[in-house]
Amino acid sequence: MSWHTALERLDRRWIFLVMALLVAGPLIFPPGLPLHVSPPVQAFHDTIARIPNGSTILMSCDYDPSARPEMVPMTRTAFRQLLQKDCKVVITVLWNAGPGLVEATLNDIAREFPSKRYGVDWVNLGYKAGDDAVMVLMGQGIANAFPRDYRGNQTRSLPIMRDVRDYSSFPLLVSISGGFPGTKEWVQQVQSRFHLPMVAGVTAVSAPEYYPYLQSGQLRGLLGGMAGAGEYEKIRGENGAATRGMDAQSLAHVLVAVCILLGNVVQWAKRRERA
């Protein structure tokens, strides 16, 4: 049996095993590969840094546990940066499996700031069905779309909501999005209609879709996948889950590239043999 036939017939489970070792190894023994900050990530950070301290910010966490490794690190770092700036943060969720995960993530970060109180400095308005329609409705009044928060409180009774009417109450929208509905819909329904400045953190698989928005200025900054989250953590001087995962990410990509190269070499060798 020729070498290329052996490669062609290789049981794919060997590739799974090598991939598992390449991912697990760096998580246990991190080699500390370099990570460079790209301009879209720097812009994401700088846009938040430039808003006046104490502003009220709208943050939409539109994802569910399936996007947890990419979305949660972004949420943690962005929420932490906002609380450090003494911003008041109003959080919404447009994915039905997301509120529990988002609540746990926010609580985890809020515990780092003992002086920050729920309902005063931040509020999780929870999930609302309706996708784009919810975004449009929020333009007529945030409390109309979310009569109760995630914890069951009357939204209008919360101190943080006293000065919040509609999108004009916010100087910035931070969209952390795992797909539909998410950043694209926020750009279409809110940024373009209400001219609310926006930054976004998105899954890697959807990131190419959002670069046109970044280039046109509709987005002020963009985090793309785990790499974007890792770069953001680097700017903030944090060693979060995304940073810890980037070594494994890099090595896994090398394996995928090697597999693609080998696949092409095998096809080339077969064609040559036939000829």
Add this chain to the structure above:
Amino acid sequence: MSLHVSTDLSVWIAALLTLFAFSFLYKDNPVYRFAEHLFVGVSAGYYIILNFWTVIVPNLWEPLVKTFAGARGSGGLPSLFQARLGDYRVFLAIPGILGLLLFTRLFGKIGWLSRWALAVIIGVYAGIRTTGTAQADFVAQVQGSLQPLWVAGNLAATLNAVVFMVGMLTSLLFFFYSREHKGTLGAISKLGVLFLMVSFGAGYGYTVMSRISLLIGRFQFLIEDWLGLR
């Protein structure tokens, strides 16, 4: 480096279900199917309960109950039939009835009634999406594409603008099918294909990153949260 295995039962359940799911990579087996079916059942139940308590109750049931109980709107006015946003209105009965009409599909002869609700849903969403797409993806993108080809004192920006413009025009002309792609149009189309292939390659790379991220997330959970390896 030492092990600090979690004593949290929920972590153990999550870890075992993760391993059950991973077992499919070896071959299909009963423990994988158990995890799969459990996930589908739990998800369906969770979504129903979540939507009932976060959508039906606060947005429909409570306002209607207060309306028919004679509660007054936020402006101190009698609430029935007064269309001011933010107050409790009987008009909410209309979406409520339309929602119920969706269930008529379960009853053969009157199933056609569900089309009324679907017509409203499709009409509203078509309207919302059309205007949003036109504003954000058409007008704003055309504006964003109109860049100066010469940026004084910045050669990199100039080069970037030229490459962008060539890429945009050749890619657009690739999708011009009213003439056979021969001669000049053929050459331009081939250049456009090159730009499209670069974008497909970037898309593929990002897709790989996303999928690997999911694997990393599960491995982080198993190594850090479950085994407590540190």
